[in-house]
Amino acid sequence: MNGRLDSSRQRRLLLDPFQEAKAESVSQEEVPVSVSLKSYVRDQVRRNAERFSRPLRIARGYGEYQKRRRVAEAVLPSASYDVNALQVEGYLRIEPPPALVAELVAASRRKLTDVPSLPQSRNKAFFSQLLESSDLAVDSPFMRFALDEKLLGTTAHYLGVAPFLESVELLYSKPIQGQPAQSQQWHRDRTDRRIIKVFVYAVDVTPRQGPLSLLSRSDSARVPELLFHYVPDQQMARYVEPGRTVALTGPAGTTIMTDTQACYHLGSRCQEPRLAYVAYYSSGFGYRPRERSWKVPEVARSGLSPLQRLALGSL
Ligand SMILES: O=C(O)CCC(=O)C(=O)O
Numbered sequence: 001m002n003g004r005l006d007s008s009r010q011r012r013l014l015l016d017p018f019q020e021a022k023a024e025s026v027s028q029e030e031v032p033v034s035v036s037l038k039s040y041v042r043d044q045v046r047r048n049a050e051r052f053s054r055p056l057r058i059a060r061g062y063g064e065y066q067k068r069r070r071v072a073e074a075v076l077p078s079a080s081y082d083v084n085a086l087q088v089e090g091y092l093r094i095e096p097p098p099a100l101v102a103e104l105v106a107a108s109r110r111k112l113t114d115v116p117s118l119p120q121s122r123n124k125a126f127f128s129q130l131l132e133s134s135d136l137a138v139d140s141p142f143m144r145f146a147l148d149e150k151l152l153g154t155t156a157h158y159l160g161v162a163p164f165l166e167s168v169e170l171l172y173s174k175p176i177q178g179q180p181a182q183s184q185q186w187h188r189d190r191t192d193r194r195i196i197k198v199f200v201y202a203v204d205v206t207p208r209q210g211p212l213s214l215l216s217r218s219d220s221a222r223v224p225e226l227l228f229h230y231v232p233d234q235q236m237a238r239y240v241e242p243g244r245t246v247a248l249t250g251p252a253g254t255t256i257m258t259d260t261q262a263c264y265h266l267g268s269r270c271q272e273p274r275l276a277y278v279a280y281y282s283s284g285f286g287y288r289p290r291e292r293s294w295k296v297p298e299v300a301r302s303g304l305s306p307l308q309r310l311a312l313g314s315l
Contacts, residue, residue: 192286
């Protein structure tokens, strides 16, 4: 499905943006899953080696790290959502200003309608990431949401440092046949000691749209460390009763903050398409190099707060 939209497809998408991809659902068989002892050992070695890179990164960027700590300490409790719930449960439903959410939902839906073709994620048959670099100007609805001062303040409180914005994505999840694969299976994002992902649904999400589903921090802690990265349901059931899964359903605009490093999670087990915006924050000094560097024009920079500048890696 390449090329510009013909007018009949444009009409269909406008009438029901989710109908078309349903018809184009792909088969899970297209994603090869090879689980072997070799890949297990490679995964474990990589996981542990990556952890050791964090102190080295902090040593190399010590001045910036200290600045991130100072800025986080200066965040007032009133400028933050309930960080305690995040500490205890590992996730939190929040209610950002309704106008900000409505603008993001509308922009997300427009993006889906306007996209000339659904880009195929390299390794996940069920995902299309719809945002392009032109959507990520500092004043775009996608970035203004990610740079919301209260969201950054809460994340700073939780991480203990002013966060770095690793990525902003608009994920269109398609129904596919076959067994759950990759992030449709239980996993934790082992990329930093703590991270925050903020999900905003751009459509109503019921169990049919494959909600983000997770285990609380304490339930997640019951799962042994030495498992494969992706844990099938049957194996997870040995450690945590399936009934304890928290399926985060909700109407369009539902906004969830979660530490996907601490909490086992999965999602996109869709029977009907889902559209979700995801902003991902780390300390900027995690187990891996930063996912990207942001280019902030000088004129835009002067209008940003210290938290916003640090989120963009600009000191
Ligand atoms: O598709 C989903 O809801 C899960 C996404 C996920 O696993 C992640 O962002 O880490």
